[in-house]
Amino acid sequence: MSPLITPAELTALLDDRRSVRLLDVRWRLDLPEGRPAYLDGHLPGAVYVDLDGELAQRGGDPRDGRHPLPSREKLQAAARRWGLREGDTVVAYDDVHSVAAARAWWILTRSGVADVRVLDGGLRAWLVAGGGLYTGDVQPRPGTIVLDEITEHLAELDEVEDWPRSGVLLDVRAADRYRGDIEPLDPIAGHIPGATNLPTTVHLEAGRFREPEAIRAAFASVGVHAGVPTAAYCGSGIAACHTALAGEIAGIDITVYPGSWSQWSNSRGRPVATGVTPESDVVTV
DSSP states (O other): OOSEEOHHHHHHHHHTTOOEEEEEOOOBTTBOOOHHHHHHOBSTTOEEOOHHHHSSOTTOOGGGOSSOOOOHHHHHHHHHHTTOOTTOEEEEEOSSTTHHHHHHHHHHHHTTOSOEEEETTHHHHHHHTTOOOBOSOOOOOOOOOOOOOOOSSBOOHHHHTTGGGTSEEEEOSOHHHHHTSOOSSSSSOSBOTTOEEOOGGGGEETTEEOOHHHHHHHHHTTTOOTTSOEEEEOSSSSHHHHHHHHHHHHTOOOEEOTTHHHHHTTSTTOEEEESSSTTOEEEEO
16 A cells, blocks of 8 residues: 555545544744644644654754654654544645655654555645645544554664665765755764765655656665665654655665764764765764
8 A cells, every 4th residue: 555645535535534634744944833834724624743842852962863753652642632543544744745744654654553644745736636725723532542662664873874884874865965065954064974865855756756666766776675774864854754755655665763964963973974975085073
């Protein structure tokens, strides 16, 4: 089953009155608080999800990264606030290339929720398809979902330095951040030595995910194939989930390093590379 759902498919599910839980995960770096936009208009029945406060552990140690994973207990409490129950079909969407929605998909799937989809094309695709919006807040009856601890498809700080020796480590940020030309958010510019750059945006076309064959070709261009151990990191563990979603579409397992560059660059004694190749100039910070 594809992790994506089209507006037409979502409309059919809603018309069938199936148990569908819609999550509005509007968030972006320059506008992390998406609730005002949600209140102005959201898909019918959608609940607002606070990425910073519910899909991450807010206010932690910088050495944990900017968006460390929440505890199982905190995430479960949030999921119950969203109304989630066993057997629900969960559909997440946002308004910026499904990056934030992919974080919800990844974290819930890895926590044991069986049926989680991402609305391909997000809010814009819904509107283009003629879907309506509703205003105001939705507060569903509290759910009863029981979540698992996330233990698989997860890389820790001490694992990623050695990852390129046996697999592929992907830096999915923009090329200029990978090279170390700029770093707008974290204390040091550059990348983890041995990491190969493949911006997660290459998996998109006109705001939607490309076909599986095209995604597989993009992965293959940097040595990623089914069966090759592959981990992805980004700035703070959000966009890396988008690459993991692209991998799921293409039939390739992608492990996520949640701490990502924000954790690596705040950890003393870690090597940092700059330049255009994995074997670029390396310094220790």
